[in-house]
Amino acid sequence: MVEPIDRATRRWCLLAAAACALPLLMLVPGWLAAVLVATGLLAAYSERPWPAWMRLLLTLTIGGLVLGAYGFRIGRDTSCAGLLAMLMLKPFETHSLRDAHSLLGFSLFAPFAAFLQDQGPLSLSLALPAVALSLIAWSRLVPGKHASLVPSVRQAAASLAMAVPMALAGFWLFPRLATPLWGLPENSFSRAGLGDRMTPNEWLDALVDDSAAFRARFIGNTPPRTQMYWRGPVLVHFDGEAWTRDIGAISMPGPALQSTGATIRYEVMFEPTERRDLVVLDLPLTTPPQSQLNGELTAVSAEPVNNLVRYVGESAPQARFTDPLPGWQRRVALSLPPGHDPRTIAMARQWQSEDPDPLVLTRRFMAMLESDFKYTISAPPVGFNATDDFLFETKLGFCQHFSSAYAVFMRAAGVPTRVVTGYVGGHYNKIGKYWLLKGKDAHAWNEIWLEGRGWVRVDPTAAIAPENILDTLDDLQARQEAGLAGAAAGMLEPMFDGTDFLRRQWNQLVLGFNAARQQNLLRPIGIDEAQAWQLVTAFGIGSALALGLTLWFLLHQHRDRSPPLVQAWRALVKSLRRAGWTKEPSEPPLSFTRRVAAELASDGPALISVSQRYTDWRYAGRELTDEEQKALIRGLRGFRITRRNRP
Amino acid sequence: MAATRDAVERFGDRMAALALVRPKKPESLPVRITRNRIYVLPTGFGLFLGAMLVTMLVGGLNYNNNPALLLVFLFAGVGHNSLVHAHLIMSGIRLKAIHADPVFAGQVLPVKLRFDADGARSRPGLQLICGESRSDFELDANEEAEVVLDLPTQTRGWLEMSRLRLSTLRPLGLARAWSWLRPDSRLLVYPALELNAPPLPEALGDGDSPRTRAHGEQPHHLREYRSGDMPRQIAWKASARADRLLVREYESAVARDITIDWNAAHPLPYEDRISRLARWVVEAERSGSNYALVLPSQRIPAGRGAEHRHLCLRTLALLPHG
Numbered sequence: 001m002v003e004p005i006d007r008a009t010r011r012w013c014l015l016a017a018a019a020c021a022l023p024l025l026m027l028v029p030g031w032l033a034a035v036l037v038a039t040g041l042l043a044a045y046s047e048r049p050w051p052a053w054m055r056l057l058l059t060l061t062i063g064g065l066v067l068g069a070y071g072f073r074i075g076r077d078t079s080c081a082g083l084l085a086m087l088m089l090k091p092f093e094t095h096s097l098r099d100a101h102s103l104l105g106f107s108l109f110a111p112f113a114a115f116l117q118d119q120g121p122l123s124l125s126l127a128l129p130a131v132a133l134s135l136i137a138w139s140r141l142v143p144g145k146h147a148s149l150v151p152s153v154r155q156a157a158a159s160l161a162m163a164v165p166m167a168l169a170g171f172w173l174f175p176r177l178a179t180p181l182w183g184l185p186e187n188s189f190s191r192a193g194l195g196d197r198m199t200p201n202e203w204l205d206a207l208v209d210d211s212a213a214f215r216a217r218f219i220g221n222t223p224p225r226t227q228m229y230w231r232g233p234v235l236v237h238f239d240g241e242a243w244t245r246d247i248g249a250i251s252m253p254g255p256a257l258q259s260t261g262a263t264i265r266y267e268v269m270f271e272p273t274e275r276r277d278l279v280v281l282d283l284p285l286t287t288p289p290q291s292q293l294n295g296e297l298t299a300v301s302a303e304p305v306n307n308l309v310r311y312v313g314e315s316a317p318q319a320r321f322t323d324p325l326p327g328w329q330r331r332v333a334l335s336l337p338p339g340h341d342p343r344t345i346a347m348a349r350q351w352q353s354e355d356p357d358p359l360v361l362t363r364r365f366m367a368m369l370e371s372d373f374k375y376t377i378s379a380p381p382v383g384f385n386a387t388d389d390f391l392f393e394t395k396l397g398f399c400q401h402f403s404s405a406y407a408v409f410m411r412a413a414g415v416p417t418r419v420v421t422g423y424v425g426g427h428y429n430k431i432g433k434y435w436l437l438k439g440k441d442a443h444a445w446n447e448i449w450l451e452g453r454g455w456v457r458v459d460p461t462a463a464i465a466p467e468n469i470l471d472t473l474d475d476l477q478a479r480q481e482a483g484l485a486g487a488a489a490g491m492l493e494p495m496f497d498g499t500d501f502l503r504r505q506w507n508q509l510v511l512g513f514n515a516a517r518q519q520n521l522l523r524p525i526g527i528d529e530a531q532a533w534q535l536v537t538a539f540g541i542g543s544a545l546a547l548g549l550t551l552w553f554l555l556h557q558h559r560d561r562s563p564p565l566v567q568a569w570r571a572l573v574k575s576l577r578r579a580g581w582t583k584e585p586s587e588p589p590l591s592f593t594r595r596v597a598a599e600l601a602s603d604g605p606a607l608i609s610v611s612q613r614y615t616d617w618r619y620a621g622r623e624l625t626d627e628e629q630k631a632l633i634r635g636l637r638g639f640r641i642t643r644r645n646r647p
Numbered sequence: 648m649a650a651t652r653d654a655v656e657r658f659g660d661r662m663a664a665l666a667l668v669r670p671k672k673p674e675s676l677p678v679r680i681t682r683n684r685i686y687v688l689p690t691g692f693g694l695f696l697g698a699m700l701v702t703m704l705v706g707g708l709n710y711n712n713n714p715a716l717l718l719v720f721l722f723a724g725v726g727h728n729s730l731v732h733a734h735l736i737m738s739g740i741r742l743k744a745i746h747a748d749p750v751f752a753g754q755v756l757p758v759k760l761r762f763d764a765d766g767a768r769s770r771p772g773l774q775l776i777c778g779e780s781r782s783d784f785e786l787d788a789n790e791e792a793e794v795v796l797d798l799p800t801q802t803r804g805w806l807e808m809s810r811l812r813l814s815t816l817r818p819l820g821l822a823r824a825w826s827w828l829r830p831d832s833r834l835l836v837y838p839a840l841e842l843n844a845p846p847l848p849e850a851l852g853d854g855d856s857p858r859t860r861a862h863g864e865q866p867h868h869l870r871e872y873r874s875g876d877m878p879r880q881i882a883w884k885a886s887a888r889a890d891r892l893l894v895r896e897y898e899s900a901v902a903r904d905i906t907i908d909w910n911a912a913h914p915l916p917y918e919d920r921i922s923r924l925a926r927w928v929v930e931a932e933r934s935g936s937n938y939a940l941v942l943p944s945q946r947i948p949a950g951r952g953a954e955h956r957h958l959c960l961r962t963l964a965l966l967p968h969g
Contacts (some may be wrong), residue, residue: 034822105692105696106699108700108722112707112718115962116706119713138692138821141692142772142817142819144816144817155818159728159729160721161817162725162728164721166723167721170719170720170724171720180710215931220878249930332725510714512713515711550728562789
C-alpha cells in the first residue's frame with residue numbers, strides 16, 4: 001500500500017538529502033557536480049513521476065557520465081560519485097512514505113562517503129547541518145501535527161546536543177580495530193604530494209598545494225631551521241627528462257646508521273596523501289609504526305595513508321653509514337642517460353681532472369651557482385639537453401633545476417649522487433609551538449656518497465645568494481591574493497596561527513585517534529594497556545553516564561510555560577505546604593488562604609491581601625499592568641511566615 | 648495516515664496475547680501508564696536506519712575513519728535518546744474516564760475517553776487504537792484531552808472493550824512506544840431496531856376509556872433539554888429565542904398507556920422479537936404516551952421520558968442471549 005506524502009514533507013526530505021549530498025558534491029569534479037545538481041533540481045521539481053523509460057534513460061546517461069568522469073576506473077571515488085548520482089536521481093520517485101524513508105536512509109551514506117575521501121574542516125562543517133536536517137525530516141515523516149520551522153530547528157539542535165555525551169562515549173570507548181578487516185579501496189586519483197617522479201620542467205605536484213602537508217613538533221632540542229630537512233622519496237634513475245625511484249631499493253631494508261652527535265626527537269602529524277610515503281627528519285634512526293625504512297632511508301607505510309597519521313621519530317643530524325655502498329647502488333647512482341647534456345659532462349670531466357675530491361667539486365659548483373644563477377619559480381622551459389640548457393643558457397630555475405643539474409654534474413664527475421625530495425623549513429606556529437609544513441614547502445636536494453661517511457646531504461638551491469632570489473612561491477601566492485588581501489596577510493598571521501592551531505588540536509584529539517591510542521586511554525586510572533573487555537566495560541560505564549545525563553536533560557527540558565503570576569502562586573502554595581498547610585485539590589485559592597490566615601496571627605492579612613489580588617486577576621478578570629503584576633509576583637514569592645507564627 | 652503496519656508493529660500486536668504482557672487483567676479506572684507497562688520497539692524505518700548505521704560503523708572502524716565514526720555515534724546517540732524520549736512521552740499518562748452514550752446494535756458507538764498526564768511534559772503524537780478504529784491526539788502539559796474512538800457494534804448487551812493500544816512514534820519515528828489499556832468499563836449496546844416493524848400495538852391493555860390521540864395538536868409546554876431527548880422534539884424556534892435548547896413536552900394525559908408485551912410479537916424468533924420490542928419502545932417514547940414493558944420474567948411499569956426509555960432498552964439489551 002502506498003502512502004503519499006504531502007508537499008511540505010517531501011520538501012523537507014529533499015532538503016535533508018541535499019544537505020547530506022553537499023559534502024560529497026564538493027569532492028567530485030566541477031562539471032559532474034553541476035550535472036548532478038541540475039539532475040537533482042529537475043527531480044525535486046518533478047512533482048509527478050516520470051515515465052519509466054525516461055527515468056531509465058536518464059539513469060543510464062548519468063551513470064555513463066559518472067564512469068566517464070573517472071576514466072572508467074572503478075575506485076572509491078567512482079563509487080562515491082555513483083552514490084551521489086543515485087541520491088540525485090532518487091527524488092524522481094520520492095512520492096510515498098516508503099520512498100522518503102529510503103531516500104533519507106541512503107542519504108546518511110553521503111557524508112560518510114565524503115569522510116572517506118576528505119576529513120577537512122569543510123566536510124565536517126557541512127555534515128553538521130546535514131545531520132540536523134535529517135533529524136527534522138525524520139520527525140516530519142511521523143504522522144500528526146508538526147511544529148513550525150523555528151521550533152523544529154530548535155528541537156533538532158536539542159536532540160543533537162543531547163546525543164553528544166553518548167556520541168563521545170562511543171567515540172572514545174567503543175573498541176577499535178587494531179588491524180583492518182579488509183583492505184582499503186584503491187583510489188583512482190591521489191592527492192598532491194611528493195610523487196615518484198620529478199621533472200625539471202614540471203613542478204612537483206606538492207608545490208602548487210597550499211594545504212598543510214604535516215605538522216611537526218620537536219621534543220626537547222629544536223634543530224636550527226636550516227637543518228630541518230624532512231626526507232621523502234629518493235629519486236635515482238634519470239632518463240634525461242625525469243627522475244624516478246628505484247624499484248629495487250624500495251623493498252630493501254634500511255642501511256645501518258651510526259649517530260655521531262646529539263639526536264633529535266620529534267612528533268609528526270601527517271595529513272592523508274593516499275600514497276605510502278611518510279616523511280622523517282634527516283637522517284632517521286627510527287621508523288614510524290606500521291611502516292619501514294627502505295634502502296634509501298625513506299619511510300614507507302604498510303598501507304596508503306588515508307587518514308591522519310601521528311608518529312614520533314628520532315633523527316641524527318650527523319650520522320655515519322657504517323656499511324659500504326653496495327655495488328649495484330653505486331652503479332645506479334653513477335649512471336647517466338646516454339647522449340644527453342654533452343657540455344655539462346665535458347665540464348664535469350674537466351673539473352674532475354683538476355681536483356677529483358667531491359667536496360672540492362661541490363664547492364666549485366656552488367660558487368658557480370652563487371655568482372651566476374638566479375632563483376625563480378617561473379623558469380623558462382628547457383629542451384632535450386635539459387641540464388646544458390639550464391647551466392649554460394637560462395641560468396634561472398628552482399630547486400628541481402638545481403638538484404637535477406647538480407646530480408648530473410656530480411655523476412659525470414664520478415661521484416655517486418641522488419636526488420632527495422621532501423620538505424624544508426615551514427612556518428612556525430607560535431601559539432601551538434609547532435612547525436607547519438605545506439605543499440609549497442616541498443623541496444628537492446641531493447645526497448652524494450663520500451667514502452667513509454656515506455650519503456651526505458648537499459642542497460644546491462641553498463647556494464643561491466639572497467639577492468638573486470627573484471620570485472618565490474610566497475610572492476606568487478601574494479600576487480594571487482591580490483592587493484589589499486595580500487598586504488593584510490601579514491597582519492592576519494596571528495589569526496592564521498590560531499586557526500591552524502585549532503585544526504591541529506582537532507587533528508590530534510579526533511582525527512588521529514586509533515586503536516593504539518585507545519589502549520592508552522585508561523592509563524589515568526591505572527590500566528596501562530587496556531584489554532578489549534576493559535574497554536567494553538569502560539564503554540558500558542561511559543554510555544550509562546551519558547544516558548543518565550540525557551535522561552536528566554529530557555526530564556528538565558520542558559519548562560513551565562504558564563504565566564509568571566500562576567507560577568508565583570504555585571510557589572506560594574508549595575511553600576505553605578512545606579510549612580504544614582496542604583491545599584486540597586478541590587479547595588478554592590481564597591478559601592485555602594483564609595483557612596491558613598486564620599491560624600496565622602500577624603501574617604494573616606498579608607496573605608489574604610496577595611491571594612485576594614491574585615484571585616481577582618486570575619478568576620475575576622481584573623486587568624493588571626506589568627508593574628502591578630511584578631509587584632504581585634514579588635508579594636507572592638516573598639511571602640514568609642514569621643518565626644513566632646510557625647506552627 | 649500510517650494505515651499500513653510494518654512487521655515490527657504486527658509482531659508487537661501479536662505478542663499482546665502473551666500472558667506476560669501487561670496489564671495481565673482488566674483494570675478499573677483511572678489507569679495510569681507506568682514504566683513497567685510501556686513497550687518500545689523500533690519501527691521498520693528505525694531498523695533500516697539501524698542497519699545503515701551498523702554498516703557505517705563497521706566501515707568506519709575498518710578504515711579507522713574518525714569523522715565517520717563520530718557521525719555514526721552521533722546518530723546512534725540520537726536514536727537511543729529517541730527511544731528514551733518515546734518512553735517518557737508515554738510514561739505518566741492517565742486514562743481517567745470512559746463514557747459512551749448507548750447506540751443500537753449495528754451502529755457505530757462513539758466512545759469518549761478522557762486522558763490526562765502527570766508532570767509538565769507535553770505528549771505529542773499519541774495514537775489510540777482499538778481493533779480497526781484509531782484516533783490521533785496529543786496531550787499538552789497540565790491539560791486534559793477527550794478522545795473519541797468509533798467502535799463498531801454487532802450484538803446487544805455489554806460491549807467488552809478489547810485491548811486498547813496507546814502508542815506514539817514521536818519524536819523521530821524510529822521507534823514506537825506503546826502500552827496496552829484494558830479498562831474494565833462495560834459499554835451498553837441497545838438491541839438492533841427492527842426495520843419495517845408493524846405499528847405500535849397502541850390499544851393493547853385495558854380498553855375502557857376512549858382513545859384520544861392528541862399528539863401534536865394538543866397544547867404543549869416547553870421544558871429544558873435533557874440528554875436523551877429526541878432531536879425532533881426540540882423546539883428550534885423557541886430555543887433560538889431563549890438561547891438554550893427547549894423541548895416540546897406533549898400533553899399526554901389524554902393519551903392511553905401503551906403496553907409493549909413480549910407476547911404481542913409472538914411468532915417471531917427470540918432475537919427478532921427483542922428487536923421489535925426495542926423498536927416499539929422507541930416509537931412509544933416518540934409518541935409521547937406512557938408505556939409499559941412486559942417481559943416473560945419481569946414487568947416495567949408504565950412511564951415516559953429519557954430515563955424510562957433507557958431503562959426499557961437496557962432491560963431488553965440485557966435479556967439473556969437465547
